Amino acid sequence: MSDMSEQMSKGGMSRRDFLKMSAVAGVGLAVGGAGMYAIERALGSDSTAQAESNPAGEQVPMYGDHQAGIITPQQTYMYLASFRITATSKDGLIRLLKDWTRFADLSTSGGTMRTGDNPNLPPSDTGESLDLPPSRLTATFGFGPSLFGVGGTDRFGIGSKLPMHLKDIPRMPKDNLDPSQSGGDIIVQVCADDQQVAFHAVRNFIRLSTGSASLNWMNEGFISGQPGKTARNLFGFKDGTANESHQTPSGFDQVVWAADDEPAWMNGGSYLAFRKIRMLLEVWDRSSLTDQQNTFGRYKESGAAYGKKEEFDTVDASQLPATAHVRLAKDSKQQIHRRAFSYTDGVDHRTGNVNAGLLFLSYQRDPDTQFVPMLKLMQSSDKLNEYTMHVASGMYACPGGIREGEYIGQKLFES
Numbered sequence: 001m002s003d004m005s006e007q008m009s010k011g012g013m014s015r016r017d018f019l020k021m022s023a024v025a026g027v028g029l030a031v032g033g034a035g036m037y038a039i040e041r042a043l044g045s046d047s048t049a050q051a052e053s054n055p056a057g058e059q060v061p062m063y064g065d066h067q068a069g070i071i072t073p074q075q076t077y078m079y080l081a082s083f084r085i086t087a088t089s090k091d092g093l094i095r096l097l098k099d100w101t102r103f104a105d106l107s108t109s110g111g112t113m114r115t116g117d118n119p120n121l122p123p124s125d126t127g128e129s130l131d132l133p134p135s136r137l138t139a140t141f142g143f144g145p146s147l148f149g150v151g152g153t154d155r156f157g158i159g160s161k162l163p164m165h166l167k168d169i170p171r172m173p174k175d176n177l178d179p180s181q182s183g184g185d186i187i188v189q190v191c192a193d194d195q196q197v198a199f200h201a202v203r204n205f206i207r208l209s210t211g212s213a214s215l216n217w218m219n220e221g222f223i224s225g226q227p228g229k230t231a232r233n234l235f236g237f238k239d240g241t242a243n244e245s246h247q248t249p250s251g252f253d254q255v256v257w258a259a260d261d262e263p264a265w266m267n268g269g270s271y272l273a274f275r276k277i278r279m280l281l282e283v284w285d286r287s288s289l290t291d292q293q294n295t296f297g298r299y300k301e302s303g304a305a306y307g308k309k310e311e312f313d314t315v316d317a318s319q320l321p322a323t324a325h326v327r328l329a330k331d332s333k334q335q336i337h338r339r340a341f342s343y344t345d346g347v348d349h350r351t352g353n354v355n356a357g358l359l360f361l362s363y364q365r366d367p368d369t370q371f372v373p374m375l376k377l378m379q380s381s382d383k384l385n386e387y388t389m390h391v392a393s394g395m396y397a398c399p400g401g402i403r404e405g406e407y408i409g410q411k412l413f414e415s
């Protein structure tokens with residue numbers, strides 16, 4: 001192990017020290033793995049200055065008890081990338097996570113890998129975010145059941161650290177899932193208010209994974225609303241209203257953050273449930289306003305629940321149709337933290353219809369108690385099923401946050 005890798009794994013190096021050291025070390029520093037080498041080669045005094053000159057307001061801090069991008073107010077753009085780890089050893093996987101962590105640190109604080117340093121080599125940075133601010137960029141990592149050997153072999157010797165509730169979402173009666181668009185060993189959710197900044201980040205996570213992982217699938221999403229207001233989904237309804245009811249530290253503890261009796265590496269972590277849900281826009285657009293509102297049990301324009309005036313007025317479930325989406329969510333008596341984005345995937349050439357929908361993401365403390373029963377209830381009698389089709393699925397354990405000098409998931413591999 002190189003000096004720098006050793007210092008990182010001991011958790012003793014600040015980001016500033018790391019940048020300084022990188023600048024000193026320069027081109028000749030090979031720290032294992034092509035990706036790491038590329039970052040070391042690229043980081044220099046320019047990127048140090050760039051990283052530190054961005055206005056703090058546009059940066060979402062990466063370090064802390066929890067990963068950024070979970071309870072962070074939603075950004076406008078999202079990329080969701082799923083990887084299969086091809087590294088054959090735990091050390092190889094750790095090297096990738098270190099590379100990703102260092103690039104996440106650099107890019108979320110507005111730095112880029114300097115370009116053009118050696119005309120005989122490809123530029124270190126792909127370049128498209130060179131003049132752009134951090135734009136509230138976040139990168140959130142989750143580990144799928146297969147990383148722990150579920151359904152296969154324990155390739156990385158971490159099977160004993162499987163978190164209590166990590167398993168694939170059970171098959172649902174109305175599922176129409178594409179396995180090639182589902183699951184994965186590791187998922188990365190990249191979000192930013194600028195699509196180019198988000199794409200630059202996900203593209204370079206992919207680039208850094210060369211030789212250690214292959215990209216299974218990637219989705220891109222968007223959601224747009226006035227600051228402080230609830231954004232609307234592609235059915236034109238405000239989506240995310242009920243999150244407001246748990247947005248306090250104790251609410252997040254109850255709804256989002258993993259329990260204390262989980263393996264230590266999940267402290268401050270959460271479970272991410274993913275469903276790609278196609279929305280049949282043409283069918284929906286031919287439905288009456290009454291049918292549309294009955295689907296959710298909320299009024300389209302105001303977002304208020306039936307029988308209420310304002311969006312955030314307390315829902316009285318008894319006033320909602322028995323098959324309304326919100327009624328069923330209330331009947332489940334569970335809460336989840338939703339962070340969904342819309343998507344469009346061009347044309348469905350079989351029908352000529354637009355291929356679009358929702359990248360449903362929710363974070364929760366215990367998916368077995370919160371998410372899965374809710375999904376089952378909705379699959380059985382939700383009026384929304386007339387207009388939707390679930391096409392992909394995944395469940396991931398997102399480790400707790402890290403301190404400067406640590407790498408994503410370090411406690412999973414080193415405790």
Ligand SMILES: C=CC1=C(C)c2cc3[nH]c(cc4nc(cc5[nH]c(cc1n2)c(C)c5CCC(=O)O)C(CCC(=O)O)=C4C)c(C)c3C=C
Nearest residue numbers: 233237238239240241242277296326329358360374375388
């Ligand atoms: C299993 C969980 C859920 C899935 C899958 C899901 C899909 C889905 N939802 C909408 C649109 C809306 N959902 C709304 C509320 C809502 N949805 C869920 C869960 C799932 N949704 C919950 C827990 C709630 C909150 C209910 C409550 O406690 O009030 C709403 C209403 C406004 C809001 O609170 O956000 C809309 C609109 C779509 C279009 C969709 C799949 C395509």
Ligand SMILES: [Fe+2]
Nearest residue numbers: 239325326329
């Ligand atoms: Fe919903």
